[in-house]
Structure formats: structure tokens, C-alpha cells
Amino acid sequence: MTRTEQRSERLTQALRDAGVRITRQRAALVDVLAAADDHPDAVELHRRADEAVPGISLSTVYRTLTELEEQGVIHRHLFEGASARFEHAEAEHHDHMIDVETGEVIEFCSDRIEKLQAEIAAEMGYDIVHHRMELYVRKRSGR
Template identity: 45%
Template sequence: MSDQNVELRKAGLKVTLPRVKILSILESNPDAHLSAEDVYKSLIEAGEDVGLATVYRVLTQFESAGLVARHNFDGGHSVFELDRGDHHDHMVDVEDGNVIEFTNEQIERLQHQIAEEHGFELVEHSLVLYVRKKK
């Protein structure tokens, strides 16, 4: 049984050809942040007959099942990345749209400290820095 089949079953999803193909594309680009259109384009280039609506539906199912994380970095444009279970933050280059993942323990501690100072416990967070190359 393929790794994709196992992952889909573990996530509680029925194994279907579109799901396997889409998961395969995401796994072959593990550090990428792909839009539904990017996934669709990869399917078309591979000669697969999967519609764009199916890609959107499957990515939404993957998000609900915890297989992918959805991000809306620029103006509501959703991109997806495999949820590898590790926390990281993002920087988005405002000039070319490249996404850079990073982790910083000092930032993590500070966020918890700030929440505590305001009487809260930090449960989850998302940090996105919008950057451009220095001139």
C-alpha cells in the first residue's frame, strides 16, 4: 500500500485517485506553498484529468483532516503546505511573493510572555512578516 493511501486513511479520508494525485504533488514539493491553481497546473502537466473544482474541494478536505495548512498571505489568495507537525513562521517577499519559513525561539518565548502579561494563555498563533530585500 502506498504512503499516500496510508496517510489518507490515517486522516479518515477515503482513498480516491484525485486525493492520491494531489497528495503526491504536495509531497513532491514539501517546502512549497502552493495555490490550488499551482496544484491544478501540476496535474495538467502530468496528464491527469482532475478539475480545478476537485482540487479546491480536496485541499479543503485535507485542511479539515489536518494534512495541510492553509495560509492567506496576500489579499485572500490561499496557499497550502503540508502540515508536518512542526511550528514555524513565515516571511513573504512583497516584491516576488516568495515565502521563507523560519523559527526563532526568542520570538516564541516573547509571544507567550506577552499573552501572559495580558492575562491569557497562548494557544496558537500565526506570524507573517512582509519583507523586501534591502537596497
Template identity: 50%
Template sequence: MPDAMSARRAKSLTPIESRCAEYGLRMTGQRRVIAQVLSAATDHPDVEEVHRRAHSVDPRISLSTVYRTLKLFAAKGILERHDFGHGRGRYETTMGNHHDHLLNVETGQVIEFSNAEIEALQERVARELGFELVGHRLELYGVPIAKKKTAGRKGE
């Protein structure tokens, strides 16, 4: 029977830490900090940003530790790595509801969205081509319409 200390520790684990435990990954103090930083992220940070955030919690965390940890978490399916066209991987957890991404190519901002019509269309296309859809990733790239219209007026 688990003692009270283990029960409290289990309750305070982030979702990423829980997934690491399920996979039997050894959770060093530095990995735990990185997992907590990623669990708290509301954006899609790159390695350098994860390092900056983790380093502010524990200054002993090196950039190479962050690289290795993110690579391990991605290999285990705990994180998903995205390359939104800027030559650097950005990360998010694989937990939660499925969503797609719209990237503002001017600012790098990533907007998550879900659209039932798009999901249904993808399923239909796969079926029509003789496939059962087992997964997909949709990334849209754009510029804000208001800014595009303003830029067009400058040349008039």
C-alpha cells in the same frame, strides 16, 4: 495479519496520504496524486499551481477537483491555508516543525523561519495577559533591503 502487498503500499504512502488514512478519507487516484504533489512541494503553492503539477501527472484532474480536495484536506487539519495578501490561498502541510513566514511583497516569495526569541516573547505576552498560548501564526511582510536602498538613490 496484513499481506506483503498492503505492507509495501503502507510503506510507500506520503505523509499526507498517511494522515488521510488516519482520518478515514477515501483516497481516489486523483486525491492520491494531489496528496503526492503537496507532499513533494517545497514551496507554498496556490490552487492553480497544485492543479498544474497534478494535471502534469494525471491530465484528468480538474481544477474543481483540486479546489475540493484542498478544502477537504484543510478542513481536516492536514493542510494549512495561508492568505499572504495576494487574494489567493496558498497551502502547506501541517506536519513538521513550527515555523513562521516572511513574505517578499514584490515577488511573492515565502521564506520560512524559526526564532526562539520570538517564540519566547509570544509565550511571555500571552502569560502577562493571563492566557496560555495554544497556537499562533506570524506572517511578516517586507521588501529586500538592498533593493529598497537602490530605489532610494534613483530619486536623489
């Protein structure tokens, strides 16, 4: 079974666990979300799902995303200046850079940053429970 198929099963099961009926439109949305390796917003997910199974309403997309978020299988990101973006909750911890000119979201991991954050928290008498880092960036000119 592929990773996308596993994600699709997990998302579908989360909806079933919440008592949500799996219609053809919802199944298409789940498949699109499972295949997404970017950070699409609801409108983009709607566009992709509608290509696969025409007729899905944007309100169904929003309701389904809300339910999946409540079930803990997707994360909603509210990056400055943009509509909410979504990604799979299964991903290992990572941070984000958001290109302020294109809106592109770039995932990155840095052991140095993670270590420094833990050191700072410890120096102040705390343990990190959860964190998110978002860097808003612009490409350097001439590169």
C-alpha cells in the same frame, strides 16, 4: 519509506477516512502535495498534478484541498494580496515572511520571538494557545 511517501500515505488515508474516493487524479494531486516543500496555491497544485495525470479539474483540486484541510492534514494560509497557499500540517511550528515583490514565502523559527510572545501574553494574564506570525518584507536595496 521516504518522507514524501509517508506524507502521501497520510493524505490518502485522510481522504479515505472522509469517504472520498481515490481516483487517479486525486492520487496525483496527493503525490504532488506530498512532495511540495514550498507553499503552492490551488492553481499551482493543479498545474503540477495535471502534468503527472492530465485531466484533473480545478474543482477537484479545490474540493480535495478543502477535505484535507477539514481532516487536519494540511494548513491553508491566507497571506495578504495572494490566493490561499497550502502546506503540510506535520511541520513543526514556524512563522512566515512573505516577500511583497515576488510573493515568495520564507519559513523561519526564532526562539527569541517565541519567548517574547509568551512573556507578553503572561504579563497580560494569558497563555498562548495558538498563533501565526506573518512578516511582509522587501529585499533591501544594494544587497
